[in-house]
Amino acid sequence: MKKIKYKTLEVNGLNIAFREAGDTNKPTIVLLHGYPSSSHQYRKVLNQLSDDYHLIAPDYPGYGNSDFPSPDVYEYTFDNIANTMDAFLEKKKITSYALMIQDYGSPIGFRIATKHPERVTAIINQNGNAYEEGLGAAWDSIRAFWADRNENTEEALLPAFTIDGLKWQYTHGTRDPENVNPDTWHLDYLRMSRPNAHKVVV
Numbered sequence: 001m002k003k004i005k006y007k008t009l010e011v012n013g014l015n016i017a018f019r020e021a022g023d024t025n026k027p028t029i030v031l032l033h034g035y036p037s038s039s040h041q042y043r044k045v046l047n048q049l050s051d052d053y054h055l056i057a058p059d060y061p062g063y064g065n066s067d068f069p070s071p072d073v074y075e076y077t078f079d080n081i082a083n084t085m086d087a088f089l090e091k092k093k094i095t096s097y098a099l100m101i102q103d104y105g106s107p108i109g110f111r112i113a114t115k116h117p118e119r120v121t122a123i124i125n126q127n128g129n130a131y132e133e134g135l136g137a138a139w140d141s142i143r144a145f146w147a148d149r150n151e152n153t154e155e156a157l158l159p160a161f162t163i164d165g166l167k168w169q170y171t172h173g174t175r176d177p178e179n180v181n182p183d184t185w186h187l188d189y190l191r192m193s194r195p196n197a198h199k200v201v202v
Contacts, residue, residue, distance in 0.1 A: 003021065004019050004020070004021045004043070004046050004047065004050070005019070005020045005021065006018075006019055006065075007019075007020060008065075008066075009088060009091060009092065011084060011087050011088045011091055012084065012087055014061050014066065014067045014069065014074070014084065015066060015067045016058055016059065016061070016066050016067075016084070016088050017039070017058070017059045017064055017065035017066045018039060018056060018057060018058040018059065018088075019039045019042070019043070019046055019055075019056070019057045020054075020055065020056045020057075021046040021047070021050035021054075021055045022046075022049070022050040022051070022052075022053050022054040022055050023054055024054050025054070026052065026053050026054045027053055027054065027096075027097075027098065027121065028053065028054040028055075028056065028094055028096065028097040028098070029049070029053050029054070029055050029056075029097065029098045029099075029100055029124075030056055030057075030058075030089065030094070030097045030098070030099050030100065030109075031045065031046075031055060031056070031057035031100040031105075032057075032058075032085065032099060032100065032101050032102070032104075032105030032106075032108055032109045033057065033059070033060070033063070033064075033102060033103075033104070033105055034102040034103025034104045034105055034127070035103055035104045035169070036166055036169060036185075036188040036191075036192065037063075037064075037184065037188060038059045038060075038063045038064025038065070038188075038191075039057035039058060039059050039064055040064060040184075040187065041102070041184075042055075042057045042100075045100075056092070056094065058085060058088055060081050060084070060085070060104075060108070061074055061076075061081065061084055062074070062076060062197075063191070064191070068194060068196070068197075070196050071196065078104075078107040078108055078111065079111065081108050082107075082108045082109075082111035082112055082115075085108055085112060086111075086112050086115060086116070089112070095119050096119055096121060097119060097120065097121065098120070098121045098122035098123070098124060099112065099113060099120055099122070099123050099124065100124045100126070101123065101124070101125050101126070101128045102125075102126045102127055102128060103127055103128065103129075105128065106125065106128030106129065109123065109128075138172075141157060142157065145157060161189075161192050161197070162189075163185065163186070163189050166185035166188050166189055166192070167182070167185045169185065169188075170184055170185050
C-alpha cells in the first residue's frame with residue numbers, strides 16, 4: 001500500500017489541494033468528488049487501490065482544502081470548475097486517465113471527457129446524474145431557483161447547508177444510516193460555515 005500524499009498546485013491563481021497515491025508509471029484514475037464533500041470522500045479508495053494504480057483526487061475551488069474565492073471573483077459553474085480541473089490535469093501533465101465521477105463529479109468529468117475523449121481510458125460512474133431524468137422531487141426547490149433566481153428562492157435552498165441537510169445527503173436511501181460515519185457531514189458543515197459559503201450570485 002502506497003502512502004497518500006497531501007499536496008497543492010497553483011492553477012490559474014488558485015491553490016488546488018489534492019491527494020495522490022500510487023506509482024505514476026501505473027494507470028491513472030482521476031477521482032472527482034461530489035457535493036458536499038471533497039477528496040476526503042476517496043480516502044479509503046486511495047488506500048485500497050494505490051498498489052495497482054496511480055490515483056489523484058483534487059478538491060474543487062471552494063471545496064475541501066482548495067482556495068475558496070468569492071463568487072464575485074470565481075464563477076462557480078460546472079463549465080468553469082471543469083475548466084479548472086482540466087487545467088489542473090494539464091499542469092500535472094496527466095494525459096491518459098480513467099475518470100471516477102460521483103454526483104457533482106459527473107457534469108465536471110463529462111465535460112473533461114468531451115473535451116479530451118482521446119485521453120479517457122474509462123469512466124466509472126457512481127450516482128452521477130448528469131441528465132434531467134435523474135433529478136427527482138428533492139430537486140424541486142433548486143428547479144424553482146433555476147427558473148427564478150431571487151432572494152426567496154435562495155432562502156429555500158439554505159436548509160441544504162444545515163447539519164440536518166448535510167446528514168440527509170449522506171444517509172438518504174441507505175439501508176442502515178448507523179453505518180455512515182457522522183464525521184463526514186460535520187466536516188462538510190465546518191467548511192460550509194466559512195464566510196461567503198452560502199452566497200449566491202443572482
